[in-house]
Amino acid sequence: MQRDHYTHANREAWNETAPRHAATQLDALHRAFAEPGYSRLDPTFTALLQRLGLQGRAVAQLACNNGRELLSVLNLGAAQGTGFDIAGAFLEQGRALARTAGLTERTEWVEGDLYHIPAHFDGRFDLVFVTIGALGWLPDLEAFYAVVARLLRPGGHFVAYEMHPLLDMCEAYDDQDPPRLFHSYFRRDPYVENDGLDYYSGERYDGKTSYWFHHTLADIIGGALRAGLVLEAFDEYPHDVSDVFASFAGRRVQLPLSYSLVARRA
Numbered sequence: 621m622q623r624d625h626y627t628h629a630n631r632e633a634w635n636e637t638a639p640r641h642a643a644t645q646l647d648a649l650h651r652a653f654a655e656p657g658y659s660r661l662d663p664t665f666t667a668l669l670q671r672l673g674l675q676g677r678a679v680a681q682l683a684c685n686n687g688r689e690l691l692s693v694l695n696l697g698a699a700q701g702t703g704f705d706i707a708g709a710f711l712e713q714g715r716a717l718a719r720t721a722g723l724t725e726r727t728e729w730v731e732g733d734l735y736h737i738p739a740h741f742d743g744r745f746d747l748v749f750v751t752i753g754a755l756g757w758l759p760d761l762e763a764f765y766a767v768v769a770r771l772l773r774p775g776g777h778f779v780a781y782e783m784h785p786l787l788d789m790c791e792a793y794d795d796q797d798p799p800r801l802f803h804s805y806f807r808r809d810p811y812v813e814n815d816g817l818d819y820y821s822g823e824r825y826d827g828k829t830s831y832w833f834h835h836t837l838a839d840i841i842g843g844a845l846r847a848g849l850v851l852e853a854f855d856e857y858p859h860d861v862s863d864v865f866a867s868f869a870g871r872r873v874q875l876p877l878s879y880s881l882v883a884r885r886a
Contacts, residue, residue, distance in 0.1 A: 631706040633830035638709030653721040659692035677746040683754035687714030749779040765847035772885040788834040798873035849883035
C-alpha cells in the first residue's frame, strides 16, 4: 500500500534526524523537565486544555516526537499519558525525559504506524491530541480520524493545535509582505523532501526522503465530522506554533498561522 511506503520513508527520515535534534535541544529539555511542573505548552494551548479539564484524565499524543508536549500535559494535571510515534529514536528521548521529570510510572511509549495502533488501546483515553505539524505527516486523514474515534472514550475529546494549512502555499522564511504563494491550496501530491528535517538548526544535508501532505481546512474539519466526532470549537490565530513561519507574524498583511480544533466523541 502506498500509505505504508510513506510511513516507512518518514520513519527512516525521522530516526535519522533524532540525534541532530538531541544535539541541539535535549540537554535544555532535561534541565527544564528537572523542574517540578514544567510545561512547554504556550498560553493558548494551556488555556484550551484547562477548559476541557485535565485532572485525573488519561491522555494520548499521536505523532508525539520526543513527548515534550505529552509530559507537559501530565505536569498540568493529567493522570496517565501515552505517546505514539513511528520513530523509535525519538521515543527513546521521551522515555529519558520522563525519567528526568519523574513521570516514568505515568507514561507509556508506543512505536508504530498510527494507522495500526493495536485494538487494546480502544476506548482508553479521555483526551487525544496532536500538535505542531503532526497532521502533515499523515497521508490519509479519513483513516486517521477513524483511529482517533476508536481510541476515545465516549465523551472524550480530540484536540489539534496545529500549523495553518495556508502555510503550505508559501515558502518558509519568505521576507515578502504579503508572503508569496507558490503552491495550490488544493494540492494532493505530497511535498518531497531530501535535504533533512533538522528544523532547529536549519542545516540542509543529504537526508533520507520524507513526504509531507497538505490538508485543507475542509479535510481537517470535515474528516472529524465524518468520523462521527462532534465539533465543539475551531479557532484561528496570528501566531506560529512551529517557529518555521514565525517571521510571518505581525506583518502588514497578516495570514492565519495556526488553529485549534476541539471535537468530542458522542
